[in-house]
Amino acid sequence: MKKLSQSFYEQSTLEVAKNLIGKVLVFDNKKAVITETEAYFGDDPASHGANGMTARNYPMFGPAGNTYVYFIYGMYYCLNFTTEKVGFPAAVLIRGIKMIDTGEHFDGPGKLCRALNITKKQNNIQTFKSKELYIADEGIKLKCKKKTRIGITKNIHKKWRFVGIEC
DNA sequence: GAATAGATCCGC
DNA sequence: CGGATCTATTCA
Numbered sequence: 377m378k379k380l381s382q383s384f385y386e387q388s389t390l391e392v393a394k395n396l397i398g399k400v401l402v403f404d405n406k407k408a409v410i411t412e413t414e415a416y417f418g419d420d421p422a423s424h425g426a427n428g429m430t431a432r433n434y435p436m437f438g439p440a441g442n443t444y445v446y447f448i449y450g451m452y453y454c455l456n457f458t459t460e461k462v463g464f465p466a467a468v469l470i471r472g473i474k475m476i477d478t479g480e481h482f483d484g485p486g487k488l489c490r491a492l493n494i495t496k497k498q499n500n501i502q503t504f505k506s507k508e509l510y511i512a513d514e515g516i517k518l519k520c521k522k523k524t525r526i527g528i529t530k531n532i533h534k535k536w537r538f539v540g541i542e543c
Numbered sequence: 544g545a546a547t548a549g550a551t552c553c554g555c
Numbered sequence: 556c557g558g559a560t561c562t563a564t565t566c567a
Contacts, residue, residue, distance in 0.1 A: 414550070422550065424563095432562060450560030452551050469550060486551045527550055 385440035389417040397540040398518040412472030421530040425465020445499040452486030
């Protein structure tokens with residue numbers, strides 16, 4: 377099992393989002409294949425980073441390969457991985473996973489974090505250094521489809537969602 | 544300090 | 556569609 381190094385996350389956000397499909401998310405001894413991601417970066421009005429840094433979105437401006445966990449609608453956490461350079465706001469939202477052990481499938485960023493028990497404690501972790509939370513390449517190959525993003529009201533026509541299709 | 548909108552999910 | 560009810564922004 378190959379843990380992804382920081383250089384993987386330093387590519388363009390769209391590349392990272394696409395390449396994360398089929399990778400394995402490891403958290404607290406649980407392993408899950410990433411099946412769906414979305415890209416948020418730069419001055420995209422749908423991105424949290426579009427209007428500058430705040431106490432909540434600062435990990436997006438930090439170095440690539442960190443987690444960015446935010447709390448939304450008073451009930452749900454969402455897990456992201458930061459990409460690109462320091463000072464440039466960019467992250468990939470994890471929207472769907474499949475547990476390797478149980479085969480359970482979780483769709484939706486809120487449900488996924490609830491299932492994995494991810495909270496603010498997991499915010500801004502350096503995944504390429506962490507033993508608790510990181511992404512590995514297990515050589516799984518999935519077909520990848522481009523689609524429009526979900527749950528946003530701005531910039532809705534950009535096909536920045538990536539969905540893995542099992543072969 | 545109040546009002547509002549948001550990368551969500553669930554139940555009616 | 557509305558409720559749950561946190562966070563950041565805007566307005567007064």
